[in-house]
Amino acid sequence: MAQLQLRQVRKSFQNFEVIHGIDLTVDDGSFTVFVGPSGCGKSTLLRMISGLEETSDGEIWLDGTRCDHLLPSARGMAMVFQSYALYPHMSVEENLRFGLENARTPKAETAERVAKAADILQIKHLLKRRPNQLSGGQSQRVAIGRAIVKEPKVFLFDEPLSNLDAELRVKMRSEISALHRRLGATMIYVTHDQVEAMTMADRIVVLREGIIEQAGAPVELYARPRNQFVAGFLGAPQMNFLVGTVEEAGAHLVVALANGGPRLTLGGRNGAAKVGDAVTVGIRPEHLVPAANGALAVEVVSTEVLGAETVVHARTVSGTPVTATMRGILGAKAGDRLHYEIVDAFTHVFDKSGTTLEPARAWADDYMRVLA
Numbered sequence: 001m002a003q004l005q006l007r008q009v010r011k012s013f014q015n016f017e018v019i020h021g022i023d024l025t026v027d028d029g030s031f032t033v034f035v036g037p038s039g040c041g042k043s044t045l046l047r048m049i050s051g052l053e054e055t056s057d058g059e060i061w062l063d064g065t066r067c068d069h070l071l072p073s074a075r076g077m078a079m080v081f082q083s084y085a086l087y088p089h090m091s092v093e094e095n096l097r098f099g100l101e102n103a104r105t106p107k108a109e110t111a112e113r114v115a116k117a118a119d120i121l122q123i124k125h126l127l128k129r130r131p132n133q134l135s136g137g138q139s140q141r142v143a144i145g146r147a148i149v150k151e152p153k154v155f156l157f158d159e160p161l162s163n164l165d166a167e168l169r170v171k172m173r174s175e176i177s178a179l180h181r182r183l184g185a186t187m188i189y190v191t192h193d194q195v196e197a198m199t200m201a202d203r204i205v206v207l208r209e210g211i212i213e214q215a216g217a218p219v220e221l222y223a224r225p226r227n228q229f230v231a232g233f234l235g236a237p238q239m240n241f242l243v244g245t246v247e248e249a250g251a252h253l254v255v256a257l258a259n260g261g262p263r264l265t266l267g268g269r270n271g272a273a274k275v276g277d278a279v280t281v282g283i284r285p286e287h288l289v290p291a292a293n294g295a296l297a298v299e300v301v302s303t304e305v306l307g308a309e310t311v312v313h314a315r316t317v318s319g320t321p322v323t324a325t326m327r328g329i330l331g332a333k334a335g336d337r338l339h340y341e342i343v344d345a346f347t348h349v350f351d352k353s354g355t356t357l358e359p360a361r362a363w364a365d366d367y368m369r370v371l372a
Contacts, residue, residue, distance in 0.1 A: 002063035002076070002153035002186055003028045004049065009058035011044055011210075018044055020210045021058070026154075026188060027203070031180045034190045035197040036207035036233070042190045043158055045207070049188065050079050050156050062153060073103075078147035079156040082163065084139040086131040092142050093118075093127040096149055110149075117145040120182065137168050144179070157189040161196070173200055194234050198222070206230050228354035231282050237311060237323045239348070240288070242281045249273050253349065253357075255281055259318030262295035267344050269357035279357070280350045285311070287346035288324040294339035298322050300332050314338065 004026040011019035019041050026032045034042040047053035049060060051072035060068040067075045086095050096117060100110040118124045121141045131139060140160060147155055157176070161169045177200050180187050191197055197204050198218045205215045206229075214226040218234075225231035231239050244261065248254035253266045253273060264281060273279060288296070298314035301321075310330035314322045324340060332338060349357045 004154055004186065004188070005059075005061040006045075006049070007059040007061065009045070009048060009060065010056045011041075011048060011053065012056045017056075018210045019048070019056075022210075022212055024205065024212065024215065026186060029184050029186055031177070031187045031189065031200060031202045032205060033197040033201035033203070034188065034205050034207060035192065035194055036213075038192060039209075040207040041210040042192075042207050046079075046156055046158055046188060046190050049154075050077055051075050052079075076153040077156055078150045078152035078154075079158065080140075080143050080147050080160045082159045084131070084143045084163075086139060086142060086146075088131050091128050091130055092123065092134070095131070095142060096127075096145050099146060100149055113149040113151065114145075117148040120148060120179065121145050136164050137172060140164065140172060141175075144176070148183075153186065155185055155187040157187065159191055160189075161191075162193075169196075176200065195236055198234065204234075206233060225348065225356060227356055228280060228282065228350040231348055231350070231356070235284055237285045237325065239282045239284050240322050241350075242283070242316075242320060242322075244279055244281055246273050246275055246277045246279055249275055249277075255279060255349070257281070257316075258320075259316075261316060261318060261320075262297075264295065264342055264347070265344075266347055266349065267359055269349055269359055273349070273351060273357055278352050280354075281342075282348035282350060283342055283346060285323040285325045287343060288322075288340040289343055290324075290326065291339055291341040294341040296322070296340045296342055298324075298338055298340070300334055300336045300338060302334055303330065303332055305329055312338070 006022050006024040009019060009022045010017060034045060036042050044053060048055050051070060055068050059066055062076060093114060096114045097110055100113060118127060121144060123141050123145060126134065126138055161172050164172060173196060189200065201218055203215060204218055204221055206213045206221065208229055214221055214230045221230060221234050242257050244255040244257040246253065247256050251268050253269050255264045255266065298316055301313045301315055304311040310326045312324045312326065312330065312332060316322060351357055
């Protein structure tokens with residue numbers, strides 16, 4: 001186990017910079033997830049940490065020792081790739097042993113490490129099989145086992161579940177989380193799936209275009225996103241965004257939604273919002289409350305009945321899309337008109353640059369209390 005530090009790490013391909021001076025500390029024993037849209041630089045950053053990609057500038061420190069100049073094999077890390085990368089002509093046991101044998105690890109120690117990994121991952125019965133005799137989940141366990149036998153200081157996962165079907169992904173998420181708890185190891189996990197990030201991480205790092213937009217605990221990013229990008233990226237279905245104009249600013253913020261929408265009176269915000277400023281009001285689908293006299297009137301476009309909940313896709317009078325999730329089965333159909341109440345404690349406000357207007361302290365405390 002070890003602490004990892006990135007200090008002003010940059011990466012350029014010729015004259016095109018893709019990673020822009022990232023500073024980040026990954027705590028010892030934590031499960032940190034890099035998440036962001038395709039092309040944001042998360043896999044490139046992981047490959048730089050592992051040594052598979054050279055840094056253009058900056059420093060990488062592991063356990064107090066600078067390591068960005070070292071070969072991948074000398075960094076004390078092990079990587080699990082999106083493709084399982086198993087040797088097809090070798091048995092599972094031979095795949096697990098291969099890296100240790102190349103490193104001239106004593107035979108007794110190699111056998112002990114392989115047995116331990118097989119026991120942890122429950123693949124003892126698979127040791128004599130070839131990769132073409134394994135399912136996707138079994139292959140992924142073997143790939144993880146190949147990392148475990150190296151006893152690295154840091155485990156690196158590059159979208160390891162993207163090739164699995166939906167049901168198996170859920171199961172493997174749980175297994176990797178349990179593995180982290182069992183080993184107590186430092187793990188860095190890359191995914192574009194924000195559900196994976198929210199359910200697995202101790203800490204989420206949200207990336208966009210080679211910069212860190214926000215880093216913190218999952219509930220912190222969900223409840224207090226720093227900007228509109230983070231707010232919209234985390235959460236499923238995505239947060240609703242309603243454009244409006246500030247009519248009153250001060251102890252309370254009064255926002256008139258665009259195109260004849262309702263006026264919302266919200267808790268005070270610590271920010272530079274002034275009367276006449278354009279703002280965006282954000283409210284998550286799960287926080288819209290059905291109410292006969294609710295301020296937000298919508299017309300249903302379609303519904304998704306999932307059993308435990310119903311997702312309602314609708315539009316306001318002005319045509320702005322709105323999504324709401326309701327517990328249980330809702331009998332609404334296309335063309336129905338519904339009304340929702342927008343609860344102040346769950347409402348976010350963003351200025352014209354997309355930056356969150358921070359709530360006053362009492363309001364923020366109330367938010368977290370309601371969320372809990």
